[in-house]
Amino acid sequence: MSEPRYQTDALIAEDIEAYLAQHRNKGLLRFITCGSVDDGKSTLIGRLLYDSKMVFEDQLDALENDSKKVGTQGQDIDFALLVDGLAAEREQGITIDVAYRFFNTQSRKFIVADCPGHEQYTRNMVTGASTADLAVILIDARKGVLVQTRRHSYLCNLLGIKNIVLAVNKMDLVDYDQQVFDDILADYSAFASEIGIEGFTAIPLSGLKGDNITAASTAMAWYEGPTLIDHLESVPVNSAVKSDKPFRLPVQWVNRPNLDFRGFSGQIATGSVKPGDPVRILPSGKTTTVKTITTFDGDLDSAGAGQSVTLTLADEVDCSRGDVIAEADSPPQSADQFEATIVWLDEEELLPGRGYWLKLGSQSVTASVQEPKCEINVNDPTGSGSHLATKTLALNSIGIAKLSTDRPVVFEPYADNPALGGFILIDKITNRTVGAGMLHFSLRRSQNVHWQAVDVSREAHAKLKNQTPRVLWFTGLSGSGKSTIANEVEKQLSVMNRHTFLLDGDNVRHGLNKDLGFTEADRIENIRRIGEVARLMADAGLIVLTAFISPFRAERAMVRDMLPAGEFVEIFVDTPLEVAEERDVKGLYKKARAGELKNFTGIDSPYEPPEEPDICVNTVEMTPQEAARHIIDQILPLK
Secondary structure, three states: OOOOOOOOOHHHHHOHHHHHHHHOOOEEEEEEEEEOOOOOHHHHHHHHHHHOOOOOHHHHHHHHHHHHHHOOOOOOOOHHHHOOOOHHHHHHOOOOOOEEEEEEOOOEEEEEEEOOOOHHHHHHHHHHHOOOOEEEEEEEOOOOOOHHHHHHHHHHHHOOOOEEEEEEEOHHHHOOOHHHHHHHHHHHHHHHHHHOOOOOEEEEOEOOOOEOOOEOOHHHOOOOOOOHHHHHHHOOOHHHHHHOOOOEEEOOEEEEEEOOEEEEEEEOOEOEEOOOOEEEEEOOOEEEEEEEEEEOOEEEOOEEOOOEEEEEEOOOOOOOOOOEEEEOOOOOEEEEEEEEEEEEOOOOOOOOOOEEEEEEOOEEEEEEEOOOOEEEEOOOOOOOOEEEOOOOOOOOOEEEEEEEEEEEEEEOOOOOOHHHHEEEEEOOOOOOEEEEEEEEEEOHHHHHOOOOOOOOOHHHHHHHHOOOOEEEEEEOOOOOOHHHHHHHHHHHHHHOOOOEEEEEHHHHOOOOOOOOOOOHHHHHHHHHHHHHHHHHHHHOOOEEEEEOOOOOHHHHHHHHHHOOOOOEEEEEEEOOHHHHHHHOOOOHHHHHHOOOOOOOEOOOEOOOOOOOOOEEEEOOOOOHHHHHHHHHHHHOOOO
16 A cells, blocks of 8 residues: 555644643744735745645635636646635635734744735734734746735834845746846845845745755756745744843732732733742832742743743732733833824724724724825835824724823834734724734823822812712704703703703804814714813812713713713713704704704714613603703712
């Protein structure tokens, strides 16, 4: 009986535990393949999987059948089909989504991400590159350096990938001509130096034929460098680089299984630690020393970057999820205002001023982004990333902007520490991830402006007025009766000797917000300012009434988050659009219908009614006096 033509590691089937033990202590390299469309990225990965014996017999049979049906290589194996699993990818012969594959060699384990080459899938490429230690940038030897090659190179450099392989692919289609390779190398070298790529490794290869993939090509004897797999096995991985940096452990979980144990669990981002080391808890700044390093398999004498551990500390210091345990003499920074590069990932544009969840490591805070300073033109034919003026960011756009958080976060510049410098933005209403970014530095004003301690607290102000502060937030369509009802509530509270103040939408736009229009961005800023004023008035012990359309749920949630629990009362003045339009006291609906008034809520600008308002009043069924009485009955007793 003849030997099979292709056989995976027999130990996998014979003794899976022994196989896993054999590979457990190998180093791991994460890398991506990227470049222009049809450069052969998927084929290259398929060849790596095939040559590293990571394709099983049933997969091989399926691959051979699929290659004959939908492959692009005639009757030969189409290695790209090992990676392109989506039906649309196979039909079009392109890569759409990021495909992750695992393989290993005798000396190292690998996770490779095949990134799409099309411009419209730039966000997918950024996703794959965000965790990579190395980038393989492919170039079709017949086409040379293209715009998308430059774009992906720029993005890789922007994302901090220092190890770059320039893989000049399809050399078989240019008769393995050295001059073709040398010309491409010279062209790319000039471009790389312009955008700050300090060095790269260039390899001529053929993903389809296997030249210089795992074995040196006999057809390119003129090339004396390493094969692709030789380079991947020998290049330093980020874990080695991270170990040389100061110790950082973002706390993911406070481990308290019983009264006698309190540990702080997480993955070490950089550096190393051992029992007895002095550490600092951030952002509080408290110092202590490490008592033990605990794992499931027992205590350790030391631990380094990439390891998941639980630390116990010598002193009872306040430390919780989101805090960072760091080297005492070299702590990271803490700030609440930054400059950052943001990659926008959502179909809906960035709304400057809107509150988004910002997740950085294990920290989660509310953040708002200012109008971008500029958009980076990744479509610049030179690839140098020229800057364009912009007021927002659309899908796949990359911009530089300032952002602020509602409380200080512990961070380091992304270039120094991606674990404490890379973040994502999440829409508070839909929970979609809408953006990803890299912090550059904190703004000087965030370091110079501090909260001033005062002796008369907000509790003292409230006690002096003998009441509990509230922000009664009236929301509804124009003409719903918000201002009328809010005014009636204030009159009745005044009779009850309550200390109040009414902020009305029209009145505020005569002064504080007279510089704002009615675009979505201006509406968001309008509500943000009102929220800040209302919070200050509540701090003074007042019952604040606000009558604003405030059309977006996200901004009403933002104001709620500004206040202590229970002090924000959302009151939905529920009036159907047709009823509000019939009233049309100010003639605004008529103008909006005639096209004379743009961005009018309910006509050409959306209104998002509260999903679970604290109080709801129906002005079709209730008079203003009845509505006011109902509201007061709900919020009493007011102390």
